[in-house]
Amino acid sequence: MRIFAWCVSVLFHPLLLPMYMLFITFNSDTIFSGIPVYTQRMSYMLTLLGVTMLPLLSLPLLKWLGLIGNYRLIHKQDRVFPVLATVVGAFLVFYLSRNLPFSNIVRELYLIMVILLSGFMIVTMRWKMSMHMTAIGALCAFVFILGMKYFGEVVNLLPFLILIAGVLAFSRLYLKRHTPAQIYAGFFYGVIVVSVLFNKG
Numbered sequence: 001m002r003i004f005a006w007c008v009s010v011l012f013h014p015l016l017l018p019m020y021m022l023f024i025t026f027n028s029d030t031i032f033s034g035i036p037v038y039t040q041r042m043s044y045m046l047t048l049l050g051v052t053m054l055p056l057l058s059l060p061l062l063k064w065l066g067l068i069g070n071y072r073l074i075h076k077q078d079r080v081f082p083v084l085a086t087v088v089g090a091f092l093v094f095y096l097s098r099n100l101p102f103s104n105i106v107r108e109l110y111l112i113m114v115i116l117l118s119g120f121m122i123v124t125m126r127w128k129m130s131m132h133m134t135a136i137g138a139l140c141a142f143v144f145i146l147g148m149k150y151f152g153e154v155v156n157l158l159p160f161l162i163l164i165a166g167v168l169a170f171s172r173l174y175l176k177r178h179t180p181a182q183i184y185a186g187f188f189y190g191v192i193v194v195s196v197l198f199n200k201g
Contacts, residue, residue: 076124112138137190
């Protein structure tokens with residue numbers, strides 16, 4: 001069971017969910033499915049480099065500087081600077097994607113990510129909230145609004161994502177990485193922030 005919980009945590013790691021979000025957007029049976037292939041490929045590449053690789057590659061430097069205790073980021077104070085690195089990466093991707101054709105939805109996602117993570121970082125300075133659940137909560141809200149606002153069948157994914165969210169919550173609790181309060185707070189924080197910001201877009 002421990003291996004299963006660990007695998008779920010890795011498969012739905014917060015650094016990977018932006019890639020899943022892009023894939024869903026480009027295959028959502030909405031107007032965004034017609035975004036040029038070039039823009040799609042560049043979006044994937046920029047996201048991989050800026051939102052996934054940059055935060056990961058920053059960890060050895062942060063550890064060398066004594067800004068994190070270890071790579072597991074168990075304590076809340078260890079999470080502040082890695083989250084900051086992710087915010088910087090997301091903002092860089094937002095800026096670098098400005099000239100991509102038909103990339104408005106992609107850039108909106110990056111901007112929402114910057115705001116979401118900035119708020120998460122502020123909370124993390126005082127309290128440990130689940131980043132896994134924040135990310136999956138954000139994804140659930142995004143898929144719901146994408147489907148309802150742009151009339152895509154992607155909304156049919158929502159029950160599956162909610163099931164995934166439940167399994168992920170169980171996994172984080174089983175691994176003793178969070179308390180129930182941290183799990184619920186993370187999920188609803190992600191849902192609320194994305195619901196407010198994406199609905200305004």
